[in-house]
Amino acid sequence: MAISRAIKWGLYKLILLLSLQVYSQGLPTCSIHTSIDHKRNLLHVRVNWKNLPTRDTVWFYYMPQALADEKSFYSREQDEYQNAELYFFREKRAFQLPTFEENHQLIRHPLVSEVFGLYNSKTDSITFTFTVPIIQHPFPVTAMLQGGDILLQFFYPQWADGENISPFNAHLYLNLPRVRYSMTLDTDVSYSLLAPGIVISEYLDTAVRWKVEADSLQHLNLFLTRTLIRLPSVRGKEHIAVYARPENISKLSNALQEITAISKYLEEEYRQKSMQNLQFVDVSSIENRIFPNGYWLPIRMPVVSDYLPASLATAYFEALCARYVYGDRWKFPVFYSSIAEYFKYEYIKKYHPEIQLAGPLANSWVGSVFGLQYLPYHYQNQLIYLFTERQGLSQPLSDVYSDASRLHLDGAGVAKYVTSLFHLKGYLGDFKFRKLIYEALSTAAFASPERFHQFLSENHHKSLDWFTDDIYAKNKKLDYALLNSLRCNYTQVVTVKNKGKTAAPIPISGIKDGKIFITQWFEGHRGTKKIPIHIEEFERIIIDAQLITPEINHHNNQIRTSGMFRRFEPLKLQFYTGLEDPLRNQLYWFPMVNYNAYDQILLGLSLYNNGLLLKKYEYLISPQFSTGTGKLTGTASFTANYALQKGPFHMIRAGIFYKYFHYDRQLAFSRWSPTVRLWWRKANPRSKTFHITRLRYVDVQRELPPDFQELPVSITNASYGVFSLNYTMEYTSILRPTILKLNAEHASAFTKVFGEWDQRWMLPNKKWLIARVFYGQFLRNNIPAVNAFYNFGMSGTLDYNFDFLFYGRSDSTGIWSQQMFVTDGGFRAATGLFAQRWMATANLSVPVWKFFGLYGDIGFSDRVFAHGAGIRLAFVTDFLELYFPLYTSHTRAGINPGYLPTIRFLINPDVNAIQQRLRRGWF
Helix, strand or coil, rough: CCCCCCHHHHHHHHCEEEEEEECCCCCCCCEEEEEECCCCCCEEEEEECCCCCCCEEEEECCCHHHHHCCCCCCHHHHCCCCCCCCCCCHHHHCCCCCCECCCCCCCEEECCCCEEECCCCCCCCEEEEEEEECCCCCCCEEEEEECEEEEEEEEECCCCCCCCCCCCCCCCCCCCCCEEEEEEEEECCCCCCCCCEEEEEECCCEEEEEEEEEEEEEEHHHHHHHHCCCCCCCCCCCEEEEEECCCHCCCCCCCHHHHHHHHHHHHHHCCCCCCCCEEEEHHHHHHHHHHCCCCEECCCCCCCCCHHHHHHHHHHHHHHHHHHCCHHHHCHHHHHHHHHHHHHHHHHHHHHCECCCCCHHCCCCCHHHHHCCCEEEEEHHHHHHEEEEEEECCCCCCCCCHHHHHHHHHHHHHHHHHHHHHHHHHHHHHHHHHHHHHHHHHCCCHHHHHHHHHHHHHHCCCCCEEEEHHHCCCCCCCCCCEEEEECCCCCCCEEEEECCCCCCCHHHHHHECCEEEEEEEECCCEEEEEEHHHHHCCCCCCCCCCCCCCCCCCCCCEEECCCCCCCCCCCCEECCCCCCCCCCCEEEEEEEEECCCCCEEEEEEEEEECCCHHHCEEEEEEEEECCCCCHHHHHEEEEEEEEEECCCCCEEEEEEEEEEEEEEECCCEEEEEEEEEEECCCCCCCCCCCCCEEEEEEEECCCHHHHHHCCCCHHHEEEEEEEEEEEEEEEECCCCCCCEEEEEECCCCCCEEEEEEEEEEEEECCCCCEEEEEEEEEEEECCCCCCCCCCCCCCCCCCCCCCCCCCCCCCEEEEHECCCCCCCCCCCCCCCEECCCEEEEEEEEEEEECCEEEEEEEEEECCCEEEEEEEEEEECCCCCEEEEEEECCCCCCCCCCCHHHHHHEEEEECHHHHHHHCCCCCC
């Protein structure tokens, strides 16, 4: 990758002389000298290690090599995370091992591709020189960043012991010894140095000499910058620095005061002294390129400035956790991320209660409309956790990194454990819990989750297995339900049923005058139990009214103490959609405006209960008035969702769907469709392959013109039913996504099987080369040849199941007759060919530049050979495309003269298809 003139000019000025020494008895010492070849854009590094243990090989990390190996853990992970950027560097030299200029035997690690070794000849020292290209990439040994900044990362070597070598990637941490570093560095005067520890600058004639000393570092990060500006220090806190980009100076003007408040919070709550020599760096755009070391902390600049205290708290508490962790952090990413996140949420809850989940929107008209004004900031943990749990996708929090899905690592796992910590705090009490956390920090009990959980159990007189075992290790569900409430002479008795799998303690609150009057904690139980609570007369009684437990369902947690339908939650009519209100029964409404060529403009209202979180029972009623016919049309559905923690499926969805519209002028259709969908459980949560099976029956009733009434039903197809079995396999790799669909359909008039294979390859221009193959075969077909209604279509299906949104499905001329979907034969041109026995086709889409590309189609329809080619404009692939035929062997009979009617277009507004695309790589 070419380096800009500004960067080259900076490099010409740069005189880099780095000496790195480790002072610790019995530990190796290291010196590093670097120089830059400006003409060839190469970095030369000379490293000398002394006092090495007697080993045959010294192992080093070099990350670009991991991407060179497509089977490496890191390479596979980036594919899972849908990260295409790392695969298409123009400068392929980034994927090569350094060029060694001295005679050393290079050894590849047998298990980890990003690790290489140098033969040590059983001496106590080794000296080597290597060369790497200077390009923009996010890996050590060196990386040049945008704006002329330079990031140098040097690591202590890791000795491999069998398979006990930790892989390196954006989420893992090297298990390296802690040593003392002393370093001097000479740079051009235009640079500033950001480094951990104590940094002292000395101005020379034409350069600046930097001296750095730091204790207990696992490795050393040096950031030479000409773009960051240090903000003025706070008196008494000179050891804490904040570096900001010029455009963010005003946003970070109060950052030091906020960091001081966070430090004060730790001192007051947990008696932890303020951490020294912290440097908060505004490099959020490149934060993943910075290896965390507990001293140099990247600030994640939020889009909404109201959340800045949370971003600063996250960085501070991550550093705090890093100081108290001596074990293999990478083995338990959920645990260590959760500890830092817990401190953040607790700090925000106590010192910034004004920060709400929806931020500034909470108190606006938007928050009022969507019901966002009552949700606390920490409730986002329950939202993320419930999103996965209700789909049967949650995992044990103890799962190691390599077995955890992206969704679990990046949100769901952390969200559940943070909520569980709030649950534990509520149960133990604020004082007891803070005392335990203080003692855990003081005794290194956070070294591993097992050690922390053992520490909790040993320091509490009652069993905490529900927290340490059921929730953390076994992923058991928590779900209590209030069944009844009875007022006796001297007490109030509630009946509580445990519908979950863990007997966790529960908080029960009494509501009086619309507010929480008292909250009592009760030990967990299994089955059904009657519990006496406070004698006060309450309006309502609620389990977990403060939303601090990881309950799977809060909608069975409350009961009124008088009146009828006491367990029925207050009804809340809400516009469009929103976050789930755990204490109200939400009914969403939305005005509908739709269109097709026969109903014309459709005006209606949709009423439904499905929001952003999956509910066990969901319904939708959408009556729509047809302005073209003056009749009432619309859709309706009811579905039941069953999330399963064990067995071959993680979710089963059963439902019935209904629609009634016009398919031709003054001719309507109605369709009933009972359906069952089965989502197969993945063999490994990190797998990029998922499987879905669908069983469906479609019953269609169509109105026919008067002159068609005398024709046989087998020809008119006025009424028919189709049973179908569908299997879908999708491989969601961003580089080579694959979709395989197999179908079998049976009706009174026919039986057929068909399938399609869709294979894609992402090219360096980030566009897809798409190959598609289709084959269909009738096992039985009793329909006369004059009726092609059920036949395979070379240019797409006639959609007798009424699955697709055709704006003019019966039109043979006009603009709506040119709409198509890539189904059946998938020809982009209108051929007019239909197969009564079998069809086999292949389609190819080739991207050329941006949305411009070419297509080619070839196939057989009952032994009739057809082919064609043309121009494809893919504005949004699979959803908005335009096709210009250049050549077609067959054209549809009766098509209007001229070229314009041969142009076809694809419009697919299916929301489910859009959601399916967005979810790739997450679950």
